[in-house]
Amino acid sequence: MEPGSMENLSIVYQSRDFLVVNKHWDVRIDSKTWRETVTLQKQLRHHFPELADPNTYYGFRFCHQLDFSTSGALCVALSKAAAGSAYRCFKERRVTKAYLALLRGHVQESRVTISYAIGRSSTEGRAHTMCIEGTPGCENPKPSLTELVVLEHGLYSGDPVSKVLLQPLTGRTHQLRVHCSARGHPVVGDLTYGRGGSQEERPFRMMLHALYLRVPTDAERVEACTPDPFVPALDACWSPHTLVHPLNQLIQALRAAPDPDPTVWGPQPCSPTTPHSVTPETEAQQASCLQWLLEWTLEPDS
Template sequence: MNKIDPRFTVQFIAQKDGQLLREALQEWRISKRALTAIKFDGGLLTVNGVERNVRYILQLGDCVEVTFPPEEKSDGLAVEHGDLTIVYEDEAILVVDKPAHQNTIPSREHPTGSIANMVCGHFQQQGLASTAHIVTRLDRDTSGLLCIAKHAHIHHLTGLAQRSREISRKYEAIVHGHVEQDSQSIVAPIGRNEMSIIEREVRADGQYAHTDVTVLKRFFLDSEPMTYIRLQLHTGRTHQIRVHMAYLGHPLVGDDLYGGSRRSIDRQALHCVSLDMAHPLTNEPLQFTSMLTNDILRLLG
């Protein structure tokens, strides 16, 4: 009985006559790092079923198969088995709905129990030779949708999509005070606060950061003014929404790191409600949504 090859494989059809395989692979967005791994770590390049190197000259219609070497999980990333709320899964990506109070990846304070740990367990059960490649990370106390690539090549493709802003994420949050403008863009650079290893702040020498804010509802909770807002990220800086809203003078409810109060909720009231992207292999448009969690809904009454 033949053993199933656990290695990840993609196929392409040559579109040009006389093109070097190396040039075609570059057009098909196979990274140089991946080609090095294929050459030295147990991958394979074939043309019409015959092993070839990158100097091979292609003919129109040739079938090229790229087999990536098996991946090893990162050192220190323990395989754990636990509950994952899976929204979507195929051979390339996994989209999960993350609860609050769970790390996306392990930290010094929380070395186990993260989404990444659980994903490694999930992959192990599938017999998948891969590790957890996080595409869209969420803070520990932020809930909602996050995307994981199943292979390094898929992670490379989704990284290219993120840099060209082809992955769109929307969040909903509740902030202190009544935000005056119904819609606005916050474009303010974010960098590390020199007095803290965790905290970020708006600072002139920070990285470009852009957040769009739309007011959904202004209300009072126990006579305190609050605003329910939707946010769209155009960049993905650490703590971006939390920093930008604090900078605006409206910190997230529950976000005591950036000036919010935990009187009504024990974490920042922030949830990733939608994730839109093109499938990294088929280019098919994918749209995912997630309902607000009960602790945030309670604030809205």
């Protein structure tokens, strides 16, 4: 997968109400900085000018977020009604997501459940990063759960690396990157949560990719699986040598699995506080939620 440009937007699912794009790494959803010549919003406007809605902030209704450095499946709603139905799926935790990653070191267990609570770091110089409960400066940690399955062991530029499938069962900021780093296996190319030094500056990108997405709205089942970018044919630095779990079988299992049970972890942020919540939402979180609702959800019935 080549770097993002205005021309090479990849669509992996399209219907009357939704698009799922295969977002490039190191591409922002939108930016008002003049230096950002390529953003996902600009790519969409270039390819689908007739679908842009001037009444929205971005021109398109993005149903969720991916980090700037993360590639893969990102869902776009094409109407307020579609956005509202997708929002309810995310709010009620009925969305299934799975990611691919290359991690530093050889993960010894073939399957791992990672359950560190995650909070925001108040450490000086790390105001925009997250951390696990028990580390200095970790504020308001919340329960977080990630399932990890090892696919392959190998080498990346001569260093031991594991290719894994990650399934976040909660949706904390930077959850996968923080959980993997806390286990001692940071994502290859992760400059924020990696091991530091020049090792993470050598890879051309952060090796985290949103592989699979399923949003079971009332009107349609939005489902998309993007191509695997972590194969030797696309990156000669990656040399797998031991197969642990075949990826195709895991994708089949994802497709066949029922939608997540929304009662397991309770509602997402923007919902009433539950026993799972450590503290009530902050005013900033509430304001962010209200802005989301005002822009994307259904208009009241007239």
